[in-house]
Amino acid sequence: VTPGRDPLFEVGPRLAICALLQGARWADFATVRDAVGAGDSVISKHTRTLEEAGYVEVRKGAVGRRARTWFRLTDTGRAAFEAHLAWLNSLTGALRAGE
Amino acid sequence: MEQDALAQVHAQRAALAERARLPWWFWVLFALATLGLVGGPVISQLLPGDVTTYAVQWPAIAVYALAERLVRWSQGISLSTRMFEYPSSRIAGIVFLVVAVIGIIGVLGLQRSGLLVAAVVVVLVVSAVMVGAMVVIQRGMREDIRGGRWAGTPEVPSGLGPEAAAAARADLPVWFWVLFTVAVLVTLGGELSGPTANIGLPFVAFWPGLLLLCLVEALVRRAQGTPPSSRLARDFPSTRRPLLTLGIVLALGIVGTGVLAQHHQMPIAILVAFVATVFAVRSRVAVRHAVRADAAAAAVNGRAA
Numbered sequence: 550v551t552p553g554r555d556p557l558f559e560v561g562p563r564l565a566i567c568a569l570l571q572g573a574r575w576a577d578f579a580t581v582r583d584a585v586g587a588g589d590s591v592i593s594k595h596t597r598t599l600e601e602a603g604y605v606e607v608r609k610g611a612v613g614r615r616a617r618t619w620f621r622l623t624d625t626g627r628a629a630f631e632a633h634l635a636w637l638n639s640l641t642g643a644l645r646a647g648e
Numbered sequence: 649m650e651q652d653a654l655a656q657v658h659a660q661r662a663a664l665a666e667r668a669r670l671p672w673w674f675w676v677l678f679a680l681a682t683l684g685l686v687g688g689p690v691i692s693q694l695l696p697g698d699v700t701t702y703a704v705q706w707p708a709i710a711v712y713a714l715a716e717r718l719v720r721w722s723q724g725i726s727l728s729t730r731m732f733e734y735p736s737s738r739i740a741g742i743v744f745l746v747v748a749v750i751g752i753i754g755v756l757g758l759q760r761s762g763l764l765v766a767a768v769v770v771v772l773v774v775s776a777v778m779v780g781a782m783v784v785i786q787r788g789m790r791e792d793i794r795g796g797r798w799a800g801t802p803e804v805p806s807g808l809g810p811e812a813a814a815a816a817r818a819d820l821p822v823w824f825w826v827l828f829t830v831a832v833l834v835t836l837g838g839e840l841s842g843p844t845a846n847i848g849l850p851f852v853a854f855w856p857g858l859l860l861l862c863l864v865e866a867l868v869r870r871a872q873g874t875p876p877s878s879r880l881a882r883d884f885p886s887t888r889r890p891l892l893t894l895g896i897v898l899a900l901g902i903v904g905t906g907v908l909a910q911h912h913q914m915p916i917a918i919l920v921a922f923v924a925t926v927f928a929v930r931s932r933v934a935v936r937h938a939v940r941a942d943a944a945a946a947a948v949n950g951r952a953a
Contacts, residue, residue, distance in 0.1 A: 564653055564656060564657060565656050565657070565659075565660050568656065568657040568660035568661055569660045569661075569663070569664055571661070571796060572661060572664045572665070572668075572727075572792070572793035572796070573664060573668075573725045573726060573727055573793075574726045574727060575725065575726040576664075576724065576725045576726070577724040577725070579724055580667070580723070580724035580725055584660060584663045584664065584667070585660070619726075634654075634657065634796075637653055637654055638654070641651055641654060
């Protein structure tokens with residue numbers, strides 16, 4: 550993976566959301582909210598930004614009368630997340646070497 | 649700040665891995681469905697009335713689907729249903745599929761031969777192996793989630809120290825290749841000389857050969873100090889394709905020779921066994937090349953670090 554900083558991940562819980570979505574095919578809204586430890590509005594706002602960037606796909610379903618929203622990391626999102634992670638790792642490595 | 653971000657990523661992965669742990673009721677449903685799928689021919693015979701095998705096997709498949717859906721609803725996550733996307737689960741996934749196919753055909757063969765007790769024993773053993781393989785698959789998936797490994801991500805050989813990398817690049821001894829070839833021949837040839845030819849019972853005589861194959865692999869890893877075979881696909885990502893080929897060749901070879909021997913087509917069965925042996929050895933050589941290439945890459949990465 551070529552390291553590459555992506556400022557999109559540096560705001561709010563977006564990095565945490567993508568880290569969660571990286572290992573699963575789909576995760577529902579409540580799972581993301583509980584794991585990240587943020588409120589409904591924060592999750593809605595940041596997942597919408599990630600969706601607009603093409604990093605996250607949103608699918609709405611229903612169980613009986615209850616609506617259920619599912620998220621998935623797209624291939625573009627996965628690539629960007631991994632590049633950002635590689636950049637973070639290289640930065641941490643460089644800092645350690647400099648100490 | 650960077651370390652905080654990385655810690656956050658690790659925390660999320662660990663949380664997801666923990667959430668992916670399957671509940672007890674899934675395992676109950678899975679075990680029942682597996683018993684129904686593998687033991688379909690036996691259960692249908694034991695049930696009163698004129699019950700067909702499919703009348704048992706189709707509901708079992710429905711129970712599999714239901715269990716998967718229930719887990720998805722209760723956990724709020726959907727892991728990939730394609731187990732081959734998680735690198736650590738691939739070998740167990742291949743074992744699961746091969747054992748399932750051979751088990752289902754074997755039980756059918758035993759039931760048709762009137763050997764009901766043997767069929768019941770095979771059903772129990774095959775079901776236990778399938779459940780065990782699924783446990784290993786799930787554990788591998790959780791490990792991969794925790795480590796951030798996914799088929800889509802380019803991988804580097806993991807957890808491979810310089811000594812193990814050097815050992816992996818060394819040549820395999822001649823005795824390994826001789827014993828490996830003998831083990832494959834015993835695996836496939838078992839179907840020709842064993843119960844298949846004598847009493848028309850297929851897919852029973854290959855187990856000793858398969859055990860010998862595992863023993864030979866374990867011996868060479870012990871002698872060379874390389875990682876165990878169960879970690880081969882994870883430590884050396886390039887081995888996955890040739891390992892899959894090897895599994896398919898062995899499964900097709902066993903089924904092919906078994907079916908031909910049952911129909912007393914001995915010359916063709918011997919030819920199939922011979923061709924499958926050649927392809928199996930070729931696949932094992934390809935696995936060897938892949939290990940060497942990945943070990944060399946690991947050594948280069950180690951020097952660069």
